[in-house]
Structure formats: C-alpha cells, structure tokens
Amino acid sequence: MTVRHHVENLIRRGNIFYWRPRIPRSFLLCPAGSRLSLSLQASDHRKAHMMARRLNTLLADLKVGSMAGTTTKDQLARLCAAERDQMMDHLEGIAFAARRRGRPHDITDVEMDLENGWAYRLLENFGPHTLLTLDDGCPGRALLDRNGIPDAHIANIKADYASARSQFLHKGHENRLRAIMKEFEIPDSALNQERTAMNIFRGRADALMATDERYPLADKNLSELTGGSPPRETADQSSDQPHQTKASASSADSEAVPFRLTHTAPDLTLLSTPPEEELRNVDFGEVARSTLVDLPISAFTQECENLVKNKKDEWEAATANDARALVRIFTGVLQEHDVAHSGQITQYHIGRLRQHFNDIPTRWGQSSQLRALSTADLRKQGLQMRADAEASGAKSPVGLSAQTIRKHFANLQTFLQHLRGNGFNILDWTFEGVRPKKPKPGSIRTQQYKPTPADIKPIFSAPIFTGCAGWEEREKSGDVVYHDSLFYMPLLFVYLGARRKELAGLGVNDVYETENGWVVDVRANELRRIKTIQSHRLLPLPDELIRLNFLQYRTEIKKLGYDALFPDLFSHLTENDPGDRFYDQFIPVMQQSLGEALWQRSLHALRHGLSNSLKQRGVPPAIIDDLSGRLSDGETNNRYTDVAGISLMRDALAKFPIITDDIQPRDINLLPWVRKKQPPPWARPGRK
Structure with missing residues (x-):
C-alpha cells in the first residue's frame, strides 16, 4: 500500500x-x-x-x-x-x-552539528573561492548575525569553515568534482563547477542542520544557538576567564571541552585508540566513510609485498616481479622530486614516470648493473647510449616499448587500487594522455611474423637433433644425441603450439594414455600455474613425438623419480624460471640454424606459425582457439559447446606437415647429470 x-x-x-x-x-x-x-x-x-x-x-x-x-x-x-x-x-x-x-541526545552534539552546518552554509552562499574572516564588517559575519548566531559560536564556525574550505580547494577535491560532473555528463565549465559545488555544500548544510529530527530529546533551552540560555557551568566559566574556543583549548582543559567535528583527514595515531583530547579535531563522519592515511614513500616497497601476498592465488612469480620493478621505479622517480608521502603525489609525477620510460635503456631489466643504478643515473646511461647510437647510425637501444609501458601502467593502477583499498591517501589521477593506446585490431595481425613450415624446418638440422660432439658441445656436429628439453620441447612447440611455460612446466604425470590415445594435459601443477581458465586443455600427443621415442623418455624420467618431465630446466639451488632457462639455451640454436632469417619473438612466433598454417589449410578458427588455449568469440563457442575433443584436435593437427622426418629415432640417452640426479652444471646457490 x-x-x-x-x-x-x-x-x-x-x-x-x-x-x-x-x-x-x-x-x-x-x-x-x-x-x-x-x-x-x-x-x-x-x-x-x-x-x-x-x-x-x-x-x-x-x-x-x-x-x-x-x-x-x-x-x-x-x-x-x-x-x-x-x-x-x-x-x-x-x-x-x-x-x-x-550521548546521542546531548545538546553539545546539537551545537557542533549546527556549527558545522553554518560553516557549509557560508560556503554555499559565498563559494569556496571567497575568503571570509567572520570579523566585524565581513559579509559572512553579517549573514550569521542576521540569523541570530551568538558570538560565542563564531570562533567554532570559523574553524569549521576554514577546514572545509581548505579541503575543497585541495587539487584532489577539484579532480573529484570534475569526475562527478563527467559521470553525469555535466559540461565542464567554471559556472557548472560552482553550481555543482553549491549543491554539495547545501546538501551537507541541510543534513547537519536538521537537528530537530535527529535529536528529538535534546533540551534546546540549554544552548543559545537553539534559542535557549547557556548552561550554568559554561556561564560560570566565562565569567571567571576570557572566552576560550573549543578549537584552541589546551589538553589540560580536555575534560571541559567537547569534540570538534572538523573535516580534516585523521592522523596515523587514529589507527589506535588515542586519548579523548587527541580526537577533538576529528570529524567522525569523515572517519566513518574513509580513514585516509599518508603512506611514506619509503613504505611503498613493503606495501607492494602486501599486494603480492594478496594476489598469491592470481599472480605468477613473473607478474609479482613486474609489480615490484614498477614500484621500485616509481619510488625512485618520486624521491627525485622530494615527494615524502602518498598524499603529495600529483598528476605531474605520473607524467615524469612516463618520460622516465622513454629515456631508459630498452633492456635495462636484463642487466644487473643497470638495475643497480638510480633512476637519474639510469636516464643518464640511456642518454649516452642514445647519443652513441645516433653517432654510429645504429638503432637506438633506448626507450621501453608501448606494450611494456602499458604493462607498467597496469601494474601501477593495481598498486594504487591496493593503496586506496587499504585506506591510504591517494589523489585522483588519470592515465589518459600518458598510457599508450592499445594497437588497433587491424594492425595487430602485422605485428608478429608467422613462420611457415618451410621457415621452421632448418632448425631441426642443428646438431642437437642430428648428432653433437658431447653434452658440453651440443652446438658442434658429432655422433651423440641427448634427449632432454632441447630435443623434445621444440617438437612440442611446432606440433602443438603451446606456450613456453606450459611446456617447460609439464610433469611426468601430465602425459598419459586415454581411450582416445596419448595426451598432454596442460593443467596447473606443483611446478607452474597456467595463464587462464581456458588454458587448461587436453592435447593429443603428436605421432611424430611417439616415433622419436618420447614415451620411452617419459618412462626413463619417471623411473628416476623426477616430478618434472624436463628436469634439466630445474634445480633446487636456484629460483630460475624453467621457461626462461629453455629460452636462453635454445635461442642460440635457432640463431645458428637460421642466421639473419631469424624472426623477432622467435619462440612465440612458432605458436603463431602453427595457428596460421592450420587456418590456411581450412581448420576452423574455433578449433584453433581450443588447441591454443584461447577464448573464442560468440555464444556458441563459449556457452553452448564444449572444447573440441581429442579426435577432432588430432584431425586438425594432422593438417600441419611433418618437417622433422630427417631426424632418426634413437635409444634414449639422458644427460649424465640428469641420470645421476645431480644438480645441473649451470646452477649456482642463490642464482636466479
């Protein structure tokens, strides 16, 4: 009703x-x-x-x-x-x-609400850009006098007015005001800003001054502000000594002085339970909404570690390291500009971070010497490298790629959200104008070379596959073939198109036989995570790997008690990434085989090459997405149908030509230190 x-x-x-x-x-x-x-x-x-x-x-x-x-x-x-x-x-x-x-019905609370309300009423009528002194002759004082505000309350109203005005004039508040106007599609003009601010002030004043309904039991006769007389004890105190405002009372008088409800952010001390006199200048209404604390710049590193802990189920180790690197860079830039805490960071500093990315060596993260430099020294090194490249006519090795900069800004955004969520004072910033835009869909297709089977085939003529001089001289031709990650992972790359970390982190139990034949189960395990939900998939084991005794290799590794299918990539002495270890070992093999024909992003390009080859041979894109562990477009693919089955995937992969038929199957020959279960020769304690 x-x-x-x-x-x-x-x-x-x-x-x-x-x-x-x-x-x-x-x-x-x-x-x-x-x-x-x-x-x-x-x-x-x-x-x-x-x-x-x-x-x-x-x-x-x-x-x-x-x-x-x-x-x-x-x-x-x-x-x-x-x-x-x-x-x-x-x-x-x-x-x-x-x-x-x-004391929900205490007249003191009524007075404080009304004093705060009149402070906002002044801002509503005169605007925040007009400074009111509330002295005799001030138009604001005249407004208060016309409304019968007693002189004893002027000082408190003045303190509340100054605090609220200062907060509004802060640049961060202006940004929030613009954000509100943008949200409601209000044209951004000076007049509309004044109107929006006026409505905000009026709303706060109306809420604070509605004391009759909020305090129905309070005795209004106890206060001059509500038409009554001051309490006897207040009158006695005022006759003995000059009037002392609540805002300026000393801690010694804290028992006689009620709280002041001003609009200032609380100090770090408010995180504990401080004495009552320390809370005199706190607006508990603001505390209820958000307790903002200025986080020292020196504490950013520790707070980043807290973020990593929060993301432990979402982030891989590489993602966490990227976030740490970003926070380290950002902290260095802020320290250069004498920023002491989070509340002092402005849009200007975001711009300085963007320029820093333009002026540092592209490969700075791969050099321990460069990583040890300060932000200023790193830029100096970049300028020197740029000048040397211009003098020699070579391509400048300075400036991060747009994709890398986008990644850093994504990590920065995550870090800022973490700080805001934990109550730290962060102004409203924007990444518009500094974060590179995503490439247009039409241009993405041309960014990655897609090698054909003919482009790839020369790789498998390397001594690793045909015979090498020994396990320490695998780049030289000989009669020995060793079976490890360098032998089998390139075959899996070419014939399955999986990601580097997916293959490097396979366990011996991730390869098993089903009613549809042998499969490779790309799933999360104790060795590594998977990228996304759709990355979890069953792939048919290519017949070419079975021909080259891959199953016998798996059996030998399992007999030795290894959990990892490729134990040569792991060591208990280090924290290395197995995918990175394989990359460092195999890229020289590709360079030796292909020379100047080697394409960029060499390993990842093999993934593109398989997808492109299958598409050109008539395999539907949805099947290619299922093979690659990508999310397809459309309701049919994502909601109404399951991932392609093993038989369908096997038929699709069969359309990729065999390019390794020159490799002859041999008896399994493991690396000597793998067979003896010794630490790999490349491992050093503490090395990463």
Whole structure:
C-alpha cells in the first residue's frame, strides 16, 4: 500500500520511502508528464523527510538552471540518486559521531552539528573561492548575525569553515568534482563547477542542520544557538576567564571541552585508540566513510609485498616481479622530486614516470648493473647510449616499448587500487594522455611474423637433433644425441603450439594414455600455474613425438623419480624460471640454424606459425582457439559447446606437415647429470 507524507513528492511503499516527483516541463529532453521514481533506501521517516526535502530543492535549482534544456531523464535520475547516496553517507556519519560520543541526545552534539552546518552554509552562499574572516564588517559575519548566531559560536564556525574550505580547494577535491560532473555528463565549465559545488555544500548544510529530527530529546533551552540560555557551568566559566574556543583549548582543559567535528583527514595515531583530547579535531563522519592515511614513500616497497601476498592465488612469480620493478621505479622517480608521502603525489609525477620510460635503456631489466643504478643515473646511461647510437647510425637501444609501458601502467593502477583499498591517501589521477593506446585490431595481425613450415624446418638440422660432439658441445656436429628439453620441447612447440611455460612446466604425470590415445594435459601443477581458465586443455600427443621415442623418455624420467618431465630446466639451488632457462639455451640454436632469417619473438612466433598454417589449410578458427588455449568469440563457442575433443584436435593437427622426418629415432640417452640426479652444471646457490 502506498502512503503519502506531508513532505512533497514523498511516499511510502511497505517499509521503504520513495521520492516520486513529476519532471518539470523545462526539462526539454524528458518525456512530457513523466515522473522520477527513486528509492530513498530508508525506512526511518526522519531520514526520508530530510532527503526528500533536499531532493525537492535540488530539482527546483535544476529547473531554473542551464542544465534543464539539455538533461535527459536518465541523467536526472542518476544525479538525484547520487545526491541521495551522499545524503545517506552524511546522515550515517553524523549518527556514527553521536554513537562514538555515547550521548546521542546531548545538546553539545546539537551545537557542533549546527556549527558545522553554518560553516557549509557560508560556503554555499559565498563559494569556496571567497575568503571570509567572520570579523566585524565581513559579509559572512553579517549573514550569521542576521540569523541570530551568538558570538560565542563564531570562533567554532570559523574553524569549521576554514577546514572545509581548505579541503575543497585541495587539487584532489577539484579532480573529484570534475569526475562527478563527467559521470553525469555535466559540461565542464567554471559556472557548472560552482553550481555543482553549491549543491554539495547545501546538501551537507541541510543534513547537519536538521537537528530537530535527529535529536528529538535534546533540551534546546540549554544552548543559545537553539534559542535557549547557556548552561550554568559554561556561564560560570566565562565569567571567571576570557572566552576560550573549543578549537584552541589546551589538553589540560580536555575534560571541559567537547569534540570538534572538523573535516580534516585523521592522523596515523587514529589507527589506535588515542586519548579523548587527541580526537577533538576529528570529524567522525569523515572517519566513518574513509580513514585516509599518508603512506611514506619509503613504505611503498613493503606495501607492494602486501599486494603480492594478496594476489598469491592470481599472480605468477613473473607478474609479482613486474609489480615490484614498477614500484621500485616509481619510488625512485618520486624521491627525485622530494615527494615524502602518498598524499603529495600529483598528476605531474605520473607524467615524469612516463618520460622516465622513454629515456631508459630498452633492456635495462636484463642487466644487473643497470638495475643497480638510480633512476637519474639510469636516464643518464640511456642518454649516452642514445647519443652513441645516433653517432654510429645504429638503432637506438633506448626507450621501453608501448606494450611494456602499458604493462607498467597496469601494474601501477593495481598498486594504487591496493593503496586506496587499504585506506591510504591517494589523489585522483588519470592515465589518459600518458598510457599508450592499445594497437588497433587491424594492425595487430602485422605485428608478429608467422613462420611457415618451410621457415621452421632448418632448425631441426642443428646438431642437437642430428648428432653433437658431447653434452658440453651440443652446438658442434658429432655422433651423440641427448634427449632432454632441447630435443623434445621444440617438437612440442611446432606440433602443438603451446606456450613456453606450459611446456617447460609439464610433469611426468601430465602425459598419459586415454581411450582416445596419448595426451598432454596442460593443467596447473606443483611446478607452474597456467595463464587462464581456458588454458587448461587436453592435447593429443603428436605421432611424430611417439616415433622419436618420447614415451620411452617419459618412462626413463619417471623411473628416476623426477616430478618434472624436463628436469634439466630445474634445480633446487636456484629460483630460475624453467621457461626462461629453455629460452636462453635454445635461442642460440635457432640463431645458428637460421642466421639473419631469424624472426623477432622467435619462440612465440612458432605458436603463431602453427595457428596460421592450420587456418590456411581450412581448420576452423574455433578449433584453433581450443588447441591454443584461447577464448573464442560468440555464444556458441563459449556457452553452448564444449572444447573440441581429442579426435577432432588430432584431425586438425594432422593438417600441419611433418618437417622433422630427417631426424632418426634413437635409444634414449639422458644427460649424465640428469641420470645421476645431480644438480645441473649451470646452477649456482642463490642464482636466479
């Protein structure tokens, strides 16, 4: 049943109040005669009355403003909903302050709310850019005098006004104001900024000054501010000594001085339970919404480690190291500009970070000497390398790629979200204009070379596959073939198109026989994670690997007690990435075989090459995506059908030609230190 109340446009349905006004005709883009229907999300009639009156005032202001002719019904509904939410926040904050004081009906709380309310009323009437002294002759003082504000409360109102004005004039608050205007598609102009700010101030003032409904049991006769007389003890104190404002009272008088509810961010001391006098200048309404703490720059590294701990189930070790590197770089840039804590970081510093990326060596992360340099010294090294390259006519090895910069900004965004989520003071920044845009879909196809089977075949003429001089001289021709990751992983790359880490981290139990034949199960295990959910897939073991005794190799490795299918890539003495270890060993083999014909991103290109070859031979893209562990487009592929089965995948892979038929099968010959279960010769304690 719908019940109407004496407040205009306020109705009650069940236990919930709604605001349902008719949209004025001046809103030209709204349907004639239409209404808004907004749930106030409140069952308390006092809260509902305050919010409805505030929304009625807001609608009246918008009706006569310039926005009425350009605002749609949806925009108007979202703007009113935001105002409702803000009012609710204020009311809950005020209630929190009252509960914290333990005296919900004390006249002192009424006075403090009214003083704060008049501070915001001054900002509403005169704007934040006008400095009011509230001395005799000040227009703000005249407004207070006309409304009968006693002189004893002027100092407190002045303190609250100064605090609220300072907060609004902070650059971070201006950014938030612009964000609100952008969200509601309000044109960004000086006039509209003033109007938006005025509505914010009015809403806060209305909420704070509605004390009759919030404190119905408080005795208004005990305060001059509410039309009564001051308490006897206050009068006695004022007759004995000059008036001392609450804002300036000393800690010695803390028993006689109530809290001051100002609008300043709390200090670090508020994270514990401080003495009552230390909380005198805290706005508990603001504390209820967000306790913002300035995090010292020196603590960024530790906070990054906390982020890594939070992401332990989502991030791989490489991702965590990328985040650490970004935070280390960002900290260095901030220290260069004498930034002490998180609250001092501005948009300017984001721009300095972007320029830093342009001026450092491209491969700085691969050099321990370069990683040890400070940010300033690293840029100097980059400038020198750039000058040397220009002098010799070579390509400059300076400046990170757009893709790498995008990755760093993604990590920075994650780090900032972590700081905000943990209550640290972070201003509103934007990465627009500094983060490189994603490449257009049409240009992505040309960025990676896709080797054909004919391009790849020369690799398998290397001594590793045909016979080498020994396990320490595998680049030289000879009569010995060793079976390890260097022998079998390139075959898996070419015929399955899996990712490097997927293959390097295979376990002996990830290769097994099913009713559809032998399979390679790409799944998360104790050795490594997988990239995405769709990366988990069953792949048919290529017949060519079976011909080259891959199953016998698996059996030998399992008999020795290894968990890893390629134990030559692992060592308990190090924390190396097995995929990186394989890369470092196999790229020289590719360079020796292909020479100048070697393409960029050499290993990953093999993955592209298989997909392209299958597509050119008529394999549907959805099947190729299932083979590659990628997410296909469309409801049919993602919702209504399962991943392609082993038989279908085997038929698709059979369309890729055999390019390793020159390799002859041999008896399994493991590396000597693998057979003896000794540490690999390349491993050193503590080496990464």
